[in-house]
Amino acid sequence: MSVEVYQNQLRQLLCPPGEGVYTVHTGRERREALQQRLYGDNDPTTAWQQSLANLTDNTAPVLLGICSDNGGGIMRGANWGPLYVREAFYQAYPGTALFELGDVRVVPQLLLDEYVSDATLANCRAALYGDAKSNLPVSPLSISYDVAKGFYETYPQQRLVSIGGDHSCSYPMVKAYLEHKQQHNINVAVIHFDAHTDLLDRRLGIDICFGTWTYHALNMINDPAQWVQLGIRSSGKPKQHWESTLGLKQYWAEDIQQQGSEAVAEQIIKDLTARSVEELYITFDIDAIDATVVGATGTPEPNGLKPQQAIDIIERLGKAFPVTGADLMEVAPLIATQSGDKTLNIAAMLFNTLLTA
Numbered sequence: 491m492s493v494e495v496y497q498n499q500l501r502q503l504l505c506p507p508g509e510g511v512y513t514v515h516t517g518r519e520r521r522e523a524l525q526q527r528l529y530g531d532n533d534p535t536t537a538w539q540q541s542l543a544n545l546t547d548n549t550a551p552v553l554l555g556i557c558s559d560n561g562g563g564i565m566r567g568a569n570w571g572p573l574y575v576r577e578a579f580y581q582a583y584p585g586t587a588l589f590e591l592g593d594v595r596v597v598p599q600l601l602l603d604e605y606v607s608d609a610t611l612a613n614c615r616a617a618l619y620g621d622a623k624s625n626l627p628v629s630p631l632s633i634s635y636d637v638a639k640g641f642y643e644t645y646p647q648q649r650l651v652s653i654g655g656d657h658s659c660s661y662p663m664v665k666a667y668l669e670h671k672q673q674h675n676i677n678v679a680v681i682h683f684d685a686h687t688d689l690l691d692r693r694l695g696i697d698i699c700f701g702t703w704t705y706h707a708l709n710m711i712n713d714p715a716q717w718v719q720l721g722i723r724s725s726g727k728p729k730q731h732w733e734s735t736l737g738l739k740q741y742w743a744e745d746i747q748q749q750g751s752e753a754v755a756e757q758i759i760k761d762l763t764a765r766s767v768e769e770l771y772i773t774f775d776i777d778a779i780d781a782t783v784v785g786a787t788g789t790p791e792p793n794g795l796k797p798q799q800a801i802d803i804i805e806r807l808g809k810a811f812p813v814t815g816a817d818l819m820e821v822a823p824l825i826a827t828q829s830g831d832k833t834l835n836i837a838a839m840l841f842n843t844l845l846t847a
C-alpha cells in the first residue's frame with residue numbers, strides 16, 4: 491500500500507481526535523478544547539486531514555484513540571477514555587511530542603466485522619463511507635486492526651500507541667504489532683498490567699471481548715512465557731492454573747507487594763533476557779491500580795498496585811528493552827467515584843510513563 495493510499499484510508503476509517511464518540515452535544519466543550527489545543531482556530535476536520543500528510547516525516551510516537559466500550563460488559567463508559575485522558579495528559583505534560591492520528595469511527599452497536607451480518611455490513615458501509623459496496627471495515631476492532639496493520643507496513647520505523655476503550659481494543663493493536671514483529675524476525679514480549687487475567691476462551695459465547703482477548707492474543711506470540719501479567723488479584727482460578735495450562739508468566743498484586751517492584755522488574759528482565767527478547771509491548775488496564783485511587787473504570791478492584799509501583803516497573807523495564815508499542819485501556823471517566831479518586835491524573839502519569847519508557 492502506498493503512503494497516499496494509506497493516508498486516504500485513514501481519512502475514511504478515522505475521524506479528528508476527540509470525535510470518536512458519535513455525539514453532537516455531549517462532551518462538546520472538552521472536544522473543542524482538545525481541538526483548539528491541537529489545531530488552533532483552524533477547522534478541525536480540514537486541519538486533521540491535512541496533518542496526516544506529515545506522518546511521512548514524523549518521529550514522535552503516534553496516538554490512536556479507540557472510543558469503543560463495545561467489548562466491555564460490567565460497567566461501560568470507557569468510550570470516553572481517549573478524550574478525557576488526552577485532556578488530563580496534555581494539561582499535565584504540555585509540549586510532549588505526540589502525533590495525533592485521530593479516533594477510530596465507532597458504531598456503538600458493533601465490535602468485530604466477523605460478528606456482523608452482510609446486510610448490516612452494507613448498511614454501515616453506506617453510512618460511514620457512502621458506499622454499501624465498499625470493502626472497508628465498519629466495526630471498531632476491525633477498523634483498529636486495519637489502521638495498525640497499514641501503519642506498520644507504511645511506517646515500520648514509527649511507534650504506534652493507543653488509548654481506549656475497553657480492553658478488547660488491545661486485541662487488534664497487539665495482533666498487528668505481533669504480526670509485524672514476526673515478519674521482521676524481532677523477538678518481543680508483552681507486559682500486561684491488569685487486575686484480571688482476561689484469559690477466558692469465550693464469554694457468553696463471544697471469543698473476542700474484554701474478558702477473553704488475551705487468551706486469543708496469546709496464540710500469536712512466539713512463546714507464551716513471553717507474555718507477563720502484573721497486578722492480577724481477581725481471578726476464578728489460582729496463578730498455578732494459568733501458568734501451567736497456558737504457559738504465561740504472572741506476578742499477582744500480592745507478589746509485587748511482597749517482593750517489591752524492583753525485585754519483580756529485575757526478575758522479568760532476567761527471564762526475558764534469557765529468552766533473547768529484543769522489544770516490549772506494554773498493555774495497561776488501569777484497573778491494575780488500586781480502586782481507592784482509580785475508581786473510574788469498568789471493574790475497579792481493591793488491593794491493587796500503587797501508581798508508583800507500576801511506574802517503577804515500567805521505567806526499569808524500559809531501561810532494559812525498547813518499548814515499541816503501548817496502550818492504556820479501561821479509563822471510564824464518567825463512572826461516579828468517591829472523593830479522592832485520581833483516575834485521570836494517574837492515567838495521565840501512566841500514559842506519560844509509557845511514552846517515555
Ligand SMILES: [Mn+2]
Binds near residue numbers: 684700775
Ligand atoms: Mn483487562
